[in-house]
Amino acid sequence: MSARILVADDDEDIRAYLEVTLQLAGFEVLLATDGAEALALARNEHPDVVVLDVMMPNLDGIEALRQMREDPRTSHVPVMLLTARVQTGDAITGLDAGADDYLTKPFDPDELVARVRAAIRRADTQRTRNPLTGLPGNESILARLSHLLATPGGFALLYVDLDRFKPYNDHYGFLRGDEALSALGSMLQAVRDELDDPEAFVGHVGGDDFVVLVRPDLAEHTAQEICRRFDALVPSLYDRADLAAGGIEVTDRQGVVQRFDLLSLSIGIASTAIREFEHHGDMVATATEMKRYAKGRTTPGSAYRIDRRAEEDVVEIEVELP
Numbered sequence: 296m297s298a299r300i301l302v303a304d305d306d307e308d309i310r311a312y313l314e315v316t317l318q319l320a321g322f323e324v325l326l327a328t329d330g331a332e333a334l335a336l337a338r339n340e341h342p343d344v345v346v347l348d349v350m351m352p353n354l355d356g357i358e359a360l361r362q363m364r365e366d367p368r369t370s371h372v373p374v375m376l377l378t379a380r381v382q383t384g385d386a387i388t389g390l391d392a393g394a395d396d397y398l399t400k401p402f403d404p405d406e407l408v409a410r411v412r413a414a415i416r417r418a419d420t421q422r423t424r425n426p427l428t429g430l431p432g433n434e435s436i437l438a439r440l441s442h443l444l445a446t447p448g449g450f451a452l453l454y455v456d457l458d459r460f461k462p463y464n465d466h467y468g469f470l471r472g473d474e475a476l477s478a479l480g481s482m483l484q485a486v487r488d489e490l491d492d493p494e495a496f497v498g499h500v501g502g503d504d505f506v507v508l509v510r511p512d513l514a515e516h517t518a519q520e521i522c523r524r525f526d527a528l529v530p531s532l533y534d535r536a537d538l539a540a541g542g543i544e545v546t547d548r549q550g551v552v553q554r555f556d557l558l559s560l561s562i563g564i565a566s567t568a569i570r571e572f573e574h575h576g577d578m579v580a581t582a583t584e585m586k587r588y589a590k591g592r593t594t595p596g597s598a599y600r601i602d603r604r605a606e607e608d609v610v611e612i613e614v615e616l617p
Contacts, residue, residue, distance in 0.1 A: 304346075
């Protein structure tokens with residue numbers, strides 16, 4: 296799948312030039328005419344890299360960049376600034392505001408493509424996003440957790456685990472497995488985008504584990520909606536015969552045939568509204584423990600469990616994100 300590049304410039308000729316240059320290099324290109332439109336597209340279309348002109352109407356590139364860095368939906372996305380040669384001071388301001396790179400006009404098209412590719416490689420290397428789903432990865436998740444714990448207002452951590460994914464992956468192959476993970480990631484983003492919480496965050500820990508961070512009062516509603524939507528999605532992930540049978544059969548290494556029910560989600564929830572957490576590791580441990588309780592259910596379909604224990608009832612365990 297080709298990387299998606301968002302280009303924002305109010306000059307129609309430059310937009311067209313950038314679009315053709317990037318498309319010829321194999322990228323999918325999204326176009327915006329000003330900073331406000333770029334911000335909306337960045338939030339909703341999940342680009343791999345954003346190329347922002349500094350001087351734009353309505354919302355200039357620097358302010359659009361600042362708002363992107365403050366928004367958990369876009370804070371991890373690499374941003375490259377375009378600035379006129381006589382305005383290189385804007386590039387310094389942009390770098391201070393969180394830009395990853397800048398290019399002065401007029402620019403060489405080969406250099407532009409090389410810098411875009413470098414930005415994508417750096418993002419992958421730094422694990423700021425998961426290469427399969429495009430969601431923020433471990434580094435971004437831990438940074439966000441630490442930030443929220445230090446910020447007044449509180450939040451809830453939903454640890455989302457895809458049940459019985461390994462046998463599904465063995466049965467259908469890694470391509471179908473990747474499609475299932477991508478579908479789950481897209482669904483989680485859709486739920487997040489519909490919440491009345493601009494700070495809501497979705498991250499992909501790796502494999503079949505995901506994290507959702509929301510306001511405490513939205514935690515159970517969010518978990519319920521995630522469970523409902525995933526259970527509705529499950530039939531599309533199976534062949535008709537397996538769906539009719541209610542599961543799949545997988546032969547293990549000893550030649551023993553084992554039966555596995557349909558995919559489902561187990562969600563563990565830890566909330567600062569219940570008790571305080573001094574470190575993100577404590578919160579992850581609590582959510583992981585609740586996830587295990589959810590996995591222990593005997594009813595079919597997805598489920599969640601929320602930690603409601605007072606401080607004195609908690610038994611200390613240590614769990615870290617993988």
